Amino acid sequence: MATGRKNKSVSYARYGYLFILPFFLVYIVFQAYPLINTFYLAFQKYMLTGAGKWVGPKFVGLDNFKNVLTKGYAIRALSNTSIMWIINFIPQIFLALLLAKWFTDTRMRIRGQGLIKVLVFMPNIITAASISVLFYSLMAYPQGPINSLLATLGVIDANIYANPGTAALVAVRFLEKGWYTRIAIAFINFWMWYGNTMIVLISGILGISPTLYEAAEIDGATSGQSFRKITIPLIKPIILYTLVTSLIGGMQMYDVPALMLQDGSPAKAMIQTNTMYIMELVYSGTKDYGRGAAVSILLFIVTAVLSLILFFILRDRDENMVKRRGQK
């Protein structure tokens, strides 16, 4: 009997493995395999030509990387992506910080905070696709709402069919102008994400001990001073977090610019992002898996390097100093 009892003491650790098995299966199929395969493809010449013929797979070393770095639109796409991300992120972090400060400031006591937070967060719930389509329609030519508004205000000629030469200004082809489209795309991203960033920052600020603010107040610090000297330094890790997540998301920007790109629009040269370019390489014309994979890896490296740089710039130096001292 005693031995029987011993056998019955089951090791539950085994079940643990069983429970996490589905995750690993899904991870291997949908994450690990595509990741490894992308690295494999990046070193192959492998494509379905426009005339419907398969070429490869054949190992070509670093040719694909040389190709995308010297020819084609990978660098252009990278700069487009960065520019649109920067014009979205700078106002986003400032507005989010400002709102976070107002909502956490004990001296201001803003009323209806819950409602305002919900409203600010709202754009994040709507899908990016719907908002892009909305802006696409707003900016339409010649009779889109923005052009109609400009006509009503008398900025442009009311007759949308007027000759360009006869009136001072005529309806604008917003979707064919790179900068208008860029700014619209950056604005959509900004508008969708500042609420989210604000919520993250608020939770960061609420984690700061109120005694610090009380002490500062007693010492006669103004609201702005305590924000600059207490809040900002202490939520640096949170700012780093939002910066890095936004950067990673921003570098993969796809849906908004893709939907804002009209067929045949010259704005393409200024709004095509890396992910759009990868899509074009792999799905339009000649299906070039090798170069598509090479641009994907390029994007991966750029994102990783930028994240590391940010991490080192914004890391908490004081904390490291304390740690080092402790080790001594």
Add this chain to the structure above:
Amino acid sequence: MKRIASMVLAIAMLLTIGLAAAEAYTTDFDVPATGKPLVIYSWNDEFQGMLKNYYIPAVGGTVEDDGTMILPNGDKIEFVINPNDGGVYQQKLDAALSAGEKLDMFLMEADYALKYVNSDYTLPLSEIGITEDALKDQYPYTVDVARDENGAIKGSSWQAAPGLFLYRRSLAEKYLGVKTPEEMQEKVKDWDTFLETAREVAKASENATKLIPSNGDVWQVIRTKRESPWVNDDLELVIDDQVKWYFDFAKTLRDENLTANANPWSEAWNAGIGNDSIMGYFFSTWGIQWVMTGNCGGAAPGEGTYGDWAAVDGPQPYYWGGTWLAAASSCENKPLVKDIIEYFTIEEGSMKDYCLKSKDYVNNTVAIQNIIDAGFTFDFLGGQDHYSLFQAVTPLIDTSTMSPYDQNINMLMDTEVNSYVNGDKDFDTAIADFKNAVVDMFPEITAE
């Protein structure tokens, strides 16, 4: 009141059924059941509607309320529809073909038919039991397009796609003082005259009406006049003189504000058929029955612009589009695919029936001749017999400029044309950028 209304409706419905039954075309159906659905890939619901409204009733099948098509032997027909816009259809089709998904039959458009004809993804018609001799009544150019490098025929088209210039009779009379199609043809007989007429219309209507929707519509026509396809046999990009001509023509149209700025297939472009902003369109056969009648805002003379249109030859003969039916190499039901292809593209009886009811221009010289001889008129075009015009243009169709790359390269050119006419780039820069874009999208192609 309600009862009367419902009775009227019921009687009307019975009458329609009665009328339809009286005219219905039927044919034998002896395809054995396979127990699996037939899967067809397409980019719009045109062919789906053709099966539903013509083929299924003719063979005695049923269409359920939810649109499922069931053949007399119990097999179903399923459609996978992806839009052509932005090349989505080709993307999805390529993915399905290379992944070996269930796919028996697919549709190919003129812009990229050659890509599939020359690939292993299409079966020669001989393999499904259709001989070249069976296609003898088809217009020869439609057969040649579907012929691969080894001479095998890989597709069959139900329509020929000769193009004409369609214009609004009332607007032409108002702004140009033109009363008959013959007079109108004089106004658009070549491109110089066409441009003059465009200026005249814009001036007379004070820019309320334009002769054509956009410069893109001109490209559909002028591209068939090139001497070489976009890509020659040595895989070099060829930029024909016509391309330069087109850039300049487009620039003139823009600078002088001579189009309605409604790009092909845009909302304004479709709407222009039913309002007075656009006087004329370049359309081939399918465009009249598929696009124009649907957007004219009416279904009988006097309603919308129905009946106010007329067709003329226009500045040059051309073709636009055309759809070929192909059996996929993964086809699991060859007898059924054969039966469908025969029904729409080979048998004179069924094609004549479809032609008369749909006003499509079928790919059967005998059926068309019979229809014209019987005194064909079309009330949409104010009682004109436009089939005779089509019949005259079809032998002039030259598909030598067709290439498998057309859809994508045309799209890339569009971007540069727009840059050029917007004044952002000069011609040489636009052409240089165009070459780069083509080589980037098709690495196998070289551009000097």
